[in-house]
Amino acid sequence: EDKVVQSPLSLVVHEGDTVTLNCSYEVTNFRSLLWYKQEKKAPTFLFMLTSSGIEKKSGRLSSILDKKELFSILNITATQTGDSAVYLCAANAGNNRKLIWGLGTSLAVNP
Amino acid sequence: GAVVSQHPSWVICKSGTSVKIECRSLDFQATTMFWYRQFPKQSLMLMATSNEGSKATYEQGVEKDKFLINHASLTLSTLTVTSAHPEDSSFYICSARDPQYLQPQHFGDGTRLSIL
Numbered sequence: 001e002d003k004v005v006q007s008p009l010s011l012v013v014h015e016g017d018t019v020t021l022n023c024s025y026e027v028t029n030f031r032s033l034l035w036y037k038q039e040k041k042a043p044t045f046l047f048m049l050t051s052s053g054i055e056k057k058s059g060r061l062s063s064i065l066d067k068k069e070l071f072s073i074l075n076i077t078a079t080q081t082g083d084s085a086v087y088l089c090a091a092n093a094g095n096n097r098k099l100i101w102g103l104g105t106s107l108a109v110n111p
Numbered sequence: 112g113a114v115v116s117q118h119p120s121w122v123i124c125k126s127g128t129s130v131k132i133e134c135r136s137l138d139f140q141a142t143t144m145f146w147y148r149q150f151p152k153q154s155l156m157l158m159a160t161s162n163e164g165s166k167a168t169y170e171q172g173v174e175k176d177k178f179l180i181n182h183a184s185l186t187l188s189t190l191t192v193t194s195a196h197p198e199d200s201s202f203y204i205c206s207a208r209d210p211q212y213l214q215p216q217h218f219g220d221g222t223r224l225s226i227l
Binding site: 032034036041042043044045048050088098099101102103104 | 215219221224
């Protein structure tokens, strides 16, 4: 059965800390791995990763994929209170383009 | 970037009412849209995949007659919750994907449905 597992499930840090969020996956016909940020509304897209070892970066956020070990990490440096959210990881699998979702990591950044 | 619009954002109605939620792709044509349901503090649960011009593909355990999906054009899919009851109260979110190669799904803002 296809699955995506995220860890930790929740995390509390102080502003300025660096955090690493983990996502492992087991899916058939893997195509890509995606990271989303969800605050009060629907998820907003962060990164899509298709190739191993190539870091994607956007400001203080970066992400990388390891297709051999079947995992991805999302790094956030110099965290701010506005980074507080649930970070969702999803694997795009198979021809029907369905996303297999992890349960998310709830990040709280305290001032 | 790709924009997906969902309407309405909030609905409160009486038990037994049918509620229609619209999902539009604003700057691309989406042959496939996805409908999700999310309970508080839980992850997204895929309900169905909406295919333009054909029947939707429902996930196991989702009642087709309860959650009617219509994808009549390349930019619009609708989800109708028929004869809604309090247990249907939830956060419903649609997403759409630009069919060009290697594009991610983008989400609407979601619809919070409360059935009294």
